[in-house]
Structure formats: structure tokens, C-alpha cells
Amino acid sequence: MRQFLLIKRNLSHVCKLKPYKDTKWLMPDGNPTGIYIYSCVAGDRVPVILKDPTIATWYSCGPTVYDSTHIGHASCYVKLDIIQRILKWFFNIKLVTAIGITDIDDKIIKKSQQLKTDYQTIAKQYEQEFWLDMANLNVDKPMIIARVSEHINSIEKFIKNLIDSNMAYVVEDSSVYFDTSKYPLYGKLQQVQENGEPSDEFKRNKMDFVLWKGQKPGQPCWKTSWGEGRPGWHIECSAMVSKLFGSQLDFHAGGIDLKFPHHENEEAQSCAFHNTNQWANYWIHVGHLNLKDIKMSKSIQNTISIPSLLEKYSADTFRMACLLSNYKHPMEYSDDMMKMAQDIVMKIKFFLKDSNVYVNKTMSDRATYNYKLLNELQMTEERNLEALKADFDTATCVNSLLNLISSANTTIKLNKNEYCPVSVTLIANYVVDMLTKFGLKLVDSSEENISSSVVDTLVDFRHLVRKNAIQGKNKELLTACDIVRDRMKCVKIQINDSDTPSWIYVK
Structure with a gap:
């Protein structure tokens, strides 16, 4: 015990943290793992400390399922998958993973209206497509999948608690807003800017954000004690995570674009709900995937679908590209x-x-x-x-x-x-x-469809011919060997010339 206290006493020095009074990040009580991770709250690397040295909770913000997933999303989920694998396989941490699926949202409703079909049908279609894409990228499926539409009761209770504690207020169209003036630590993750939401005229403060959206004609809605409507975006994750993991979460992950306002608002409303100063101990934000310094975005139609990526490159190649970049920084795709x-x-x-x-x-x-x-x-x-x-x-x-x-x-x-x-x-x-x-x-499924024995025979024969051509300085035979090698490339077989020749399937 004395040794643990000495370790903990010296952790701030090792991490070069700001003095405790000047940082909003609170060092958790528990067991140091020896791992250090960047904290946007502390502005530096901090020690990963777990209540139980072998168990950790992890929540990832999942997709809003209104359209196909692109490689910008893929880079985020592959990098998060890599970090999860590191925690599990290199540090023997039993990671309990969950992901939130936003299956009710303005974009989903708009898509359903355009296609004249039920919003649930749209959501299910694109969620299935998302999981297929993740499987093709060898991204492990989370243990728990939390869909917003299946947690409306939890969301309602969460909001009701904030209203009753005077941390949120109801406006005339039955929308509910979080009162940021009641939460002095707002802006903990990122310096805040003015946050514009629909129905801004109802806000008491510029930075207040919507927890519940009042009913609009022709849109899905649920009944609550304060009126009909549907959840706001930020409240969904807080309510689902709190139901699953309680008052404190170890790791909360997502893309860097979620840092503000989404994660900032999650932290504020969750701390208010649980009456604590720190809800998520470690926020993990993945940098954007860019195309020539331009963020990949559906709004400007410069995205590349995951099936299109995998037609040209293997999942291993894309994952290697992710391994070669720092997860926090932007990654340029080319x-x-x-x-x-x-x-x-x-x-x-x-x-x-x-x-x-x-x-x-x-x-x-x-x-x-x-x-x-x-x-x-x-x-x-x-x-x-x-x-x-x-x-x-x-x-x-x-x-x-x-x-x-x-x-x-x-x-x-x-x-x-x-x-x-x-x-x-x-x-x-x-x-x-x-x-x-x-x-x-390290083995492509396509490779299994190639007759290895035939390719082995061809490669060995070419090697023998090439070896004799080199010894006899026969340029015509060497040229013929080069032609065979180049033609094999056309069928995605790469030959390696060495004393003992070998070949691999390349995608």
C-alpha cells in the first residue's frame, strides 16, 4: 500500500501535469496500469488508472445511420479498434465495450421523407451496412450495442432528473434545455464558442443546448411528463452510458469533430446528473481523414465508400496505414x-x-x-x-x-x-x-482461391530459368522472366526474387 501511494504521489511529476489547482482533470483513485494517454482536459499525457486493475469500461459514439459509411469513419473505428486490442492483448485488461447507434435523428427523418419510407427501415438498412463494413475491416464488434430508440425510457428519466434538480428547463414548445449557467465547469474539454441550436429564441443563455426536442408535425415522437417530442443528440449517449456503466466511465471515444459540442455537452449533463466533477476519465479523439488537406465529408460529396476502398486495397493495407499514423492527428489519404x-x-x-x-x-x-x-x-x-x-x-x-x-x-x-x-x-x-x-x-481470403501448387510450380520454374539466364548472361531469357513477373502482377501475384523465391497475393 505504501508503495502504491508513493507511485501515485509521483505520477503528476512523471506526466508533467499542470499543478492540480490549474487543471480540470482529476486523477482517478485506483491502480496505475503503466499506460499514459493524452487528455484534452489536462492538455498533456496522464496516467491510466483503473478502479479494478484488470477491468475497464469503454464507450464509442457510433454512427447516425442515415447513409453509407465512408473511409473517414473507417479510419476512426479502425484506430479505436487498434487501441482496444492493445489494452486487451498487450496489457491484459478485460475491456467491456459499448457503442451507441443514433437511429432517430433529423437526418434520418429527412431521408425517410425523401424516400417515403419509415425512418426505422432507413436506420436498420444503414446499420446493417455499417456492421458489414466493420466486419470487412476486421473491426471487433462491441459487446454492447445501444440504440437510441430502445432507450427512450432511460433518456426520459435522465432528463426528468435534470429538470427536477433545476439543471434544465422546459420551454413553451415542450423542448428541454440544459442550463449551462448552473454548471461552472462548462468548457472543460474545449474552449467554448457560441452554440447555435434550433429554437434559439427559447434559450436562457447562449451556450444552453437542447436535451429534448418538442414535437413537430409529421415526425416521430414520444410522450413524456413535460410534453411530446424526441431526444436531442447529446443526451442519448449520456443516458445510455449511465444506464450501462453507472456514474463513472473509464474511456469515451469518438472522432475529433465530436469533442465540441457533443462530448463537452455529454460531460456537462452527466456530471450534473451524477453530482460529480468528472464523468469520463479518459476522452479519446481520433483525427480526421483528409483528402489533400480537405476533410472527408458527405456534405461536400468527396467521400470514398468502404467497398470502393476494399476493391483496391486490402483491409490489412488500410489498417497498416492507420498504424503508421498517430491516432490523434489528421491522416491524409492518398x-x-x-x-x-x-x-x-x-x-x-x-x-x-x-x-x-x-x-x-x-x-x-x-x-x-x-x-x-x-x-x-x-x-x-x-x-x-x-x-x-x-x-x-x-x-x-x-x-x-x-x-x-x-x-x-x-x-x-x-x-x-x-x-x-x-x-x-x-x-x-x-x-x-x-x-x-x-x-x-496477414492472409487474404482471395489467396485461398488461388491454386498454390500451380503458382509454386510456375515460380520455381521461372527461378530456375532466371538463374541459368543470369549465369549465361542471356538477356532474352531474363527479359522473358521479367515479362512473366509483370504478368503475374496483373493477377495480383507478387514474386520475390531471392535465393529461395517466394510469392504473395497482393491487394
């Missing part, structure tokens, strides 16, 4: 960026195939231990764990893996007189373990 990620995935796949051939080749010499390689493996393992503790620095991990692979490739391809199957096998297993924990599959 063919150059995707091809760089694709090259890295290809390099890793070639290494895994080459290492398998190397370990199983016939050797007359006895195996030896390469202690230099084993030492580099150990240092890489330690370096990567520290990088993940430092706000989930996956880019450093990928770079370390590539350096380790280069060292192993030197032994496989250049050190002809040294046979080190143990060292190479351990490195290959570590690479696979790291990347599968990050969510890469």
Missing part, C-alpha cells in the same frame, strides 16, 4: 500513402514466407544460436511495449518490427555459413503475434 502501407505488408509477408523456407531447408551444417539476433529481438520487445505505454505509439512499433525483419533477412539471405532456425523462428513468431494483436490477418 494512393502514395496506401502504396507505402501496402509495400510494408508485402515486405512482412515475404519475410514470413522466406523464414519458413529457411527454417525447413535441408542443411548439412548444425544449427547455431545467433545471440545478436536474439538480443535485438529482446530489445525490440521491450521498446515496443514502452511505445504502446506512451499513448499507443504504433508507428514506432511498426518501424521497430521492420528493423528487426531487416536484421533477420540479413541472416537468411547473406550469412550462408550460419544456420539459425531458433532465432529466425522466434522473430517470425513475434512479428505475427504483434501484428495479429493489432488486428491484421
Whole structure:
């Protein structure tokens, strides 16, 4: 216990936090995990402290299901999936995950009116499409899916509590507003700006925001003690999370565009409801995916659908691109960026195939231990764990893996007189373990449809012809081998020329 108190006493110094009196972030009571994460409230990295050292709660703001998901959404959910996997598989935290689905909203109602169909039909259609897209990107499905339409009673009780405690007020059209003048910590997540909502003439203060929207003709509505209407956007997440996880949440995640006003309003109304100064301990915000410095947005019709992405690149390639960028910062989507990620995935796949051939080749010499390689493996393992503790620095991990692979490739391809199957096998297993924990599959389903034995025969034959052509300096045969290699690329098979040739399926 004394040791824990000493650790906690020194955490602020380690994180370089602002003095306690000057920050609105409150250090939770509990058990330090050794992980540090950026806090927009503290403006710095802070220690991740959990009440139970092995259990954490996580809520993600999900989609408003009125249209198809695009790769801007995909980058957000893939990056959040990576962070969740890190917490679960590298730090052994039992993460209870939930996501909110907004299935009643102005945009859904507008779409239903345009298509002359029920709003629920619209919502169900696009939610199903969303889950299919997430599965194709290998994003784990949350344990709990909370749909707004299924939690109206909880939302009503939440709002009623705020009205009764004088933190919210009802106006003449039965809308309900949160009174920000009663909550002095408003602006905790981000410096506030004037917040314009529909029916602004009813507001007591410029920053007040709507909790419940009064009934409008021809729109879905529910009866409450103060009048008919439907939930406002911000109240939905607070009510559903409070029902699921109680008065405090460990991680709350979403895109950077949700930081204000959505997350700011969630924190304010939740703190008021639970009579606490901190509701979510750690806010995680993912940077935008941009196209040439322009935010991808449905409103300007510059989006790329997830099926369109996956026609051109694999889910592994897109996830590798996400791993190479910092989750907090904007990410620029381009063919150059995707091809760089694709090259890295290809390099890793070639290494895994080459290492398998190397370990199983016939050797007359006895195996030896390469202690230099084993030492580099150990240092890489330690370096990567520290990088993940430092706000989930996956880019450093990928770079370390590539350096380790280069060292192993030197032994496989250049050190002809040294046979080190143990060292190479351990490195290959570590690479696979790291990347599968990050969510890469490293095997494309399309690859299973290719007759491997036929491709193996062709690649081996080409290798023999090419080897003889090099020895005989036969330019015509070398040109023919190059033509075969290029034509194989057209059917998405990449051949790697080395002493022991290999091939992979590329998408």
C-alpha cells in the first residue's frame, strides 16, 4: 500500500501535469496500469488508472445511420479498434465495450421523407451496412450495442432528473434545455464558442443546448411528463452510458469533430446528473481523414465508400496505414500513402514466407544460436511495449518490427555459413503475434482461391530459368522472366526474387 501511494504521489511529476489547482482533470483513485494517454482536459499525457486493475469500461459514439459509411469513419473505428486490442492483448485488461447507434435523428427523418419510407427501415438498412463494413475491416464488434430508440425510457428519466434538480428547463414548445449557467465547469474539454441550436429564441443563455426536442408535425415522437417530442443528440449517449456503466466511465471515444459540442455537452449533463466533477476519465479523439488537406465529408460529396476502398486495397493495407499514423492527428489519404502501407505488408509477408523456407531447408551444417539476433529481438520487445505505454505509439512499433525483419533477412539471405532456425523462428513468431494483436490477418481470403501448387510450380520454374539466364548472361531469357513477373502482377501475384523465391497475393 505504501508503495502504491508513493507511485501515485509521483505520477503528476512523471506526466508533467499542470499543478492540480490549474487543471480540470482529476486523477482517478485506483491502480496505475503503466499506460499514459493524452487528455484534452489536462492538455498533456496522464496516467491510466483503473478502479479494478484488470477491468475497464469503454464507450464509442457510433454512427447516425442515415447513409453509407465512408473511409473517414473507417479510419476512426479502425484506430479505436487498434487501441482496444492493445489494452486487451498487450496489457491484459478485460475491456467491456459499448457503442451507441443514433437511429432517430433529423437526418434520418429527412431521408425517410425523401424516400417515403419509415425512418426505422432507413436506420436498420444503414446499420446493417455499417456492421458489414466493420466486419470487412476486421473491426471487433462491441459487446454492447445501444440504440437510441430502445432507450427512450432511460433518456426520459435522465432528463426528468435534470429538470427536477433545476439543471434544465422546459420551454413553451415542450423542448428541454440544459442550463449551462448552473454548471461552472462548462468548457472543460474545449474552449467554448457560441452554440447555435434550433429554437434559439427559447434559450436562457447562449451556450444552453437542447436535451429534448418538442414535437413537430409529421415526425416521430414520444410522450413524456413535460410534453411530446424526441431526444436531442447529446443526451442519448449520456443516458445510455449511465444506464450501462453507472456514474463513472473509464474511456469515451469518438472522432475529433465530436469533442465540441457533443462530448463537452455529454460531460456537462452527466456530471450534473451524477453530482460529480468528472464523468469520463479518459476522452479519446481520433483525427480526421483528409483528402489533400480537405476533410472527408458527405456534405461536400468527396467521400470514398468502404467497398470502393476494399476493391483496391486490402483491409490489412488500410489498417497498416492507420498504424503508421498517430491516432490523434489528421491522416491524409492518398494512393502514395496506401502504396507505402501496402509495400510494408508485402515486405512482412515475404519475410514470413522466406523464414519458413529457411527454417525447413535441408542443411548439412548444425544449427547455431545467433545471440545478436536474439538480443535485438529482446530489445525490440521491450521498446515496443514502452511505445504502446506512451499513448499507443504504433508507428514506432511498426518501424521497430521492420528493423528487426531487416536484421533477420540479413541472416537468411547473406550469412550462408550460419544456420539459425531458433532465432529466425522466434522473430517470425513475434512479428505475427504483434501484428495479429493489432488486428491484421496477414492472409487474404482471395489467396485461398488461388491454386498454390500451380503458382509454386510456375515460380520455381521461372527461378530456375532466371538463374541459368543470369549465369549465361542471356538477356532474352531474363527479359522473358521479367515479362512473366509483370504478368503475374496483373493477377495480383507478387514474386520475390531471392535465393529461395517466394510469392504473395497482393491487394
